[in-house]
Amino acid sequence: MDLITLQSVSFTYPDGTRALTDVDISIRAGERVAVLGANGAGKSTLFQLFNGLLQPAHGTVRVKGRAVEKAHLKEVRRMIGMVFQDPDDQLFSSTVRQEIAYGLINLGLNGEHVEQATAWALKVTGLEGYENKSPFNLSGGEKKRVALASVLAMQPEMLVLDEPAxxxxxxxxARIIDLLNSINSGLGITLVFATHDVDAVPLLADRVYVIDKGEIKLSGPTAEVFAQKDLLRAHNLRLPRVAHLAELLEREGACRFPSPPLTIGQARKALLEQMARKEAGK
Ligand SMILES: Nc1ncnc2c1ncn2[C@@H]1O[C@H](COP(=O)(O)OP(=O)(O)OP(=O)(O)O)[C@@H](O)[C@H]1O
Ligand SMILES: [Mg+2]
Incomplete structure (x- = not known):
């Protein structure tokens, strides 16, 4: 089932900046999807269209097949948890505990449930002991984790994360990557995230969209997208460092890889296999 579908979506800011042009995207339940693009490519704008914070000038945004409209924004926002790029855009409570509990209380949950969900979110984001601190006195990384905890506590069907790490x-x-993977596999929460960290993408995404100057330029399963090296570079992106090393080794004739390794784990396996083959052929 498609959770989110964007069809021919264009968006222009009031000052005339065209941020998105003719964007088609569909995200199925349970997927882990990365949106990659250089600064100013349109990633944050795209995410704000997902839950109706921005409205498209042209095209349609559908959540579970229904156009995102004012009448059911509350329902949409309950389903889609959004973690903003800048935690200062998200945090407003006077303590970390209140920040996390706020959304749960708003959902009408009872005291015990709020306490349990808050404790769980504090634990999984490594924030135990921070309960009574003001979110505004935390470091940048700690604020980021509070913002994630407050959204996670509500266990949305889909998490949209703008630069989560x-x-x-x-x-x-590394902990956030593990946490996101475990909530995806354990709780079935769909993940969509924007990042500049290409090394993290193969660890956290089944599928990738590449966006440049407001247009989707490339999309597909992670390995297929990273196989399009020249195209990625043309859109100011790079390969994961492990894939770049493999490319250099292959060019120098030192190794051959049936498919370019994208993670240290994949590279290790491919290299060990080659060494074993060489050893056997001696
Ligand atoms: N409120 C705004 N008013 C006018 N233009 C804006 C506004 N917000 C963003 N833009 C412009 O829209 C384009 C897309 O911006 P957006 O923030 O979506 O990019 P991004 O891919 O998230 O970039 P980054 O990687 O730096 O976070 C940019 O050209 C940006 O200058
Ligand atoms: Mg952004």
Missing amino acids: SSLDPLGA
């Missing part, structure tokens, strides 16, 4: 330290970023 930006401003997180390496361990924090």
Whole structure:
């Protein structure tokens, strides 16, 4: 089932900036989808169209087959949890606990349920001990995790994350990747995220859309998109570093890869197989 469908969507900001042109996107339940694009490509604009924060000038945005309109925005926003690029656009409560509980109370949940869901969200985002701090006194990475916790606590059907790992330290970023994968596989929550971190994409996406100057230029399963090296580079993106190393080794005739490895795990497996073959042929 398609959760979100965009058909020929165009969007222009009031100052005349054309941010999206003729965008077609469809996201099925349970998928993990990355949106890749350079600064200013239109990723954040696209995400704000998903839940009606912005309305398209042309084309339609449908959630579960129904056009996103004012009358059912509440329902749409309950279904689609949005984590903004800048946590300061999202946080407003005086303590971390209140920030996370706010959405749950708004949904009309009872005290015990609110407490349980808040405790769970604090735990999985590594924020235990921060309950009584003001979100505004936290570091950038900590704020990012509070914003994610407040959305996760509501267990939406789909999480839309604008740069989920930006401003997180390496361990924090790795934890977020693990957490997102586990809520996708364990709870069936659909993931759509924008990122500049191409190295993280193969770890977190089944499918990729490449956007440049407001247009979708390339889309498909992650491995197929990263196989289009020249096209990616033409849109100011790069390969994951492991894939770049594999490309250099292959060009120098040192190794051959049946398909370009995108992660350290894939590269390790391919290299060990080659070494074993060489060893056997000695
Ligand atoms: N409120 C606004 N008013 C006018 N133009 C805007 C507004 N917000 C964004 N834009 C413009 O729309 C285009 C797309 O911006 P958007 O924020 O969607 O890009 P992005 O892909 O999210 O970039 P980044 O990677 O830097 O976050 C840019 O040219 C930007 O300057
Ligand atoms: Mg953005």
